[in-house]
Each structure stands twice: as C-alpha cells, then as structure tokens.
Amino acid sequence: xxxxxxxxxxxxxxxxxxxxxxxxxxxxxxxxxxxxxxxxxxxxxxxxxxxxxxxxxxxxxxxxxxxxxxxxxxxxxxxxxxxxxxxxxxxxxxxxxxxxxxxxxxxxxxxxxxxxx
Numbered sequence: 001x002x003x004x005x006x007x008x009x010x011x012x013x014x015x016x017x018x019x020x021x022x023x024x025x026x027x028x029x030x031x032x033x034x035x036x037x038x039x040x041x042x043x044x045x046x047x048x049x050x051x052x053x054x055x056x057x058x059x060x061x062x063x064x065x066x067x068x069x070x071x072x073x074x075x076x077x078x079x080x081x082x083x084x085x086x087x088x089x090x091x092x093x094x095x096x097x098x099x100x101x102x103x104x105x106x107x108x109x110x111x112x113x114x115x116x117x
Contacts, residue, residue, distance in 0.1 A: 008026055008027065010036065010058055010097070010099075013026070013036065014036065014038050014058075014059075014097050017038040019038075020039060020040055020041050021037075021038075021039040021040075021041060021043070022037070022038050022039065023035055023036070023037040023038075023039070023100075024036060025104070026099075028104055031103055031104055031105070032101060032102065032103055032104060033101075033102065033103075033104040034099055034100070034101055035099065035100040035101075035102070036097065036098070036099055036100075037090075037096075037097070037098050037099075037100060038095070038096070038097050039090075039092060039095075039096060040060075040092050040093070040094060040095050040096065041091065041092065042089065042090075042091040043089055043090045043091060044089065044110050044111070045065075045067075045087060045088070045089045045110065045111040046087070046088070046089070046108050046109060046110045046111065047084075047085055047086060047087045047088065047108075047109055048082075048084055048085070048102065048103075048106045048107060048108055048109070049084060049085050049107055049109060050084060050103065050106060050107050051084055051102050051103035051106035051107070052081055052082065052083050052084050052102070053081070053082045053100060053101070053102045053106070054079055054080070054081045054082075054100065054101040054102070055074055055079060055080050055081075055082070055090070055098050055099070055100055056078070056079040056098060056099040056100075056101070057074045057075055057076050057077070057078055057079075057096065057097070057098045058076060058097040058098060058099065059076060059095070059096060059097040060076070060092055060094045060095050060096030060097060060098075061073060061074065061075055061076075061092060061093070061094060061096060062074040062090060062091075062092055062096050062098050063090070063091045063092060063093070064080065064082065064088055064089070064090055064091075065088060065089045065090075065091065066086065066087070066088055067086075067087040067088070074098070087111070
C-alpha cells in the first residue's frame with residue numbers, strides 16, 4: 001500500500017498571513033518537525049535544553065540575538081544552527097518567513113525577564 005505523499009508550496013502557504021507572528025508545524029519526519037514562522041517584531045529570550053534548532057530564511061531577514069550581545073543576520077537562502085542550550089531571541093524589522101527544523105517535542109525554556117540573561 002502506497003502512503004500519501006503531498007507537496008507543500010511555501011509561498012502559497014504564507015502569502016495570506018498578515019499577522020505580526022504565527023508559527024506552526026508544516027510536517028514531521030521521524031521525531032523532528034519543520035515549522036514555518038511568519039512574523040515581524042521580537043520573540044522572547046529562550047533556549048531549548050534538549051534540541052538543536054536550524055533556521056532557514058525564505059523571505060525577509062531574521063535577526064537572532066545571542067546572550068553575548070552578538071546578533072546573527074540570516075538572509076534568504078541562508079541557514080544557521082543554534083545548538084541545544086544556547087540562549088537566543090529571534091526578531092525581524094520586516095515581514096520575515098523562515099523555516100525551523102527541530103525535535104517535535106523540543107522543550108522551550110523562556111527567561112522570566114531580560115535581565116536574567
């Protein structure tokens with residue numbers, strides 16, 4: 001019996017999204033998932049103690065702030081991996097669409113206040 005195989009068009013999936021932030025799972029493979037995020041603005045400081053996280057920008061520019069006051073600029077067709085346990089915050093000054101690859105059950109630990117970083 002052949003399993004169902006589907007294609008997903010990223011442009012079609014995101015073109016009607018006009019909220020400041022949305023993030024949802026596109027698909028799963030084994031115990032990992034591919035999430036898509038469409039946003040403009042700033043996300044909270046956090047880390048994933050049990051999972052690396054890979055970001056791939058499709059549209060816009062993703063800024064990833066690290067706790068050592070370094071900011072990574074990730075542009076379309078670029079990827080960056082944030083290792084498990086590394087404190088980070090994503091943000092964008094323009095509408096940005098990015099894919100995120102991580103363990104589906106990855107734990108997310110948020111900082112209670114920014115001065116904790």
